[in-house]
Amino acid sequence: MEAISSVQNPRIKAWKKLQKKRERDRSDLFLVEGEHLVEEALKASVKVKVIIIREDRDIPKRWLVEDVELVYVTERVMAELAETETPQGMIAVCEKPAAENILFESGRYLLLDRIQDPGNLGSMLRTAEAAGLEGVIFGEGCADPFNGKVVRSTQGAIFYIDVQQMDLHDAVDRCRENGVPVFGTSLNGSTFSAIEPQESFALLMGNEGAGVEPGLLEKTDQNLYIPIYGEAESLNVGAAAGILIYHLRGD
Template sequence: MEPIASAQNPRIKAWKKLQRKRERDRSGLFLVEGEHLVEEALKSNINVKEIIVVEDRELPKEWAVTEVEVVRVTERVFQELAETETPQGMIAVCEKPPPENMLFESGRYLFLDRIQDPGNLGNLVRTAEAAGLQGVVFGSGCADPYNGKVVRSTQGALFYMPVQQMDLSEALEHCRANRVPVFGTSLNGSTYSAIAPQESFALLMGNEGSGVDPSLLEQTDHNLYIPVHGRSDSLNVSVAAGILIYHLRGD
């Protein structure tokens, strides 16, 4: 089959639209760019619908792609679809997994309030998956978990970590009903080291500039902060989350 050589091809135009959240929400599809991430998607339970590759690129022989359509395109057309500065010549079109229905009856969770930087969000999901959490909740005002940069920043963790978009007040209510303690993050809280490890918990992290919404902090069981001993006034939100998650786990 001849490679697609025109950016005006209907399939190329449809895939290009997936760079926008509105189209991802409408279609239930998202793009995964780069060989490592495509491989991780294939190994996970994510449904990979198509793999788009530059015409002279061969897929690794060990990949199980017999049921996946492989579409070849020219280098120029691939540049239309790629979002990275140095594309690797491979993109997968994937179905978003069904929405999670987290009950918060027990377990360990990460709640995110208005975190907008895609790189931070991706790192937070990656940290949560590495720490064995049961889920990540994206509150209103967060970037889309299927934004291309978020997906790339997770390094594949998004394919294994349950994520849910929901109102954080509702999530906090579920935690209270199930006696799952919720820990917010605030400079007016207690030093995190004063809290003992927990069998179950939800950790609430907030916006990079303004922190957690005060109305949400009023609904938590405890609010914590990490002392800063140098001249910086704060830690990056994903770094702070890693410290707190592993402390609350007891690791």
């Protein structure tokens, strides 16, 4: 068991770099902050390599951490590593889960086109996992799903659903080839309530301001919209995804 008291410690500097996407991609590691999320990571199939604990805290006795390195740090060091304003005193260094090869032969999927807000992205991942979707596909221009704010917004859902990045045109083509209907989101589409629930589907959600790329909308089986009855111009993309996912899922 190691104790670290300096923010200049090489291990602290290395872990601090994991706040950047480039380093997460290079190392295949990411940070999980907060006791609840660390516990969820331990319960899931995620490989937890190190748990960093503020010196006034301790590991709950119910946790199984025999194969996990424990490192105690001072309050100042914890503040250096934490991304939240009021750190909870616990951070885990985890390996990114290996992405499964999604075949798109059947199932329910969420396809994301340039979703840039980490909070929206985390909310959509949380909804997708809660609704039992098989996977979430990230196109170019999306926020990193292993960004700290995204991970916190999922409340642990990211540990239980397959996420991977691929070209959305390829994903849509593969869905169509395998008979999985693809539904886009567009103001020029049909009211979503006119569509029956689907045994399999791929739902394509687009950028918060620009929507789905027009070239992708041309490839879908049908494009849907959610009516607005009040004075708001539009729904938050995370809220819209939740409505559509659960409608298309049906039961």
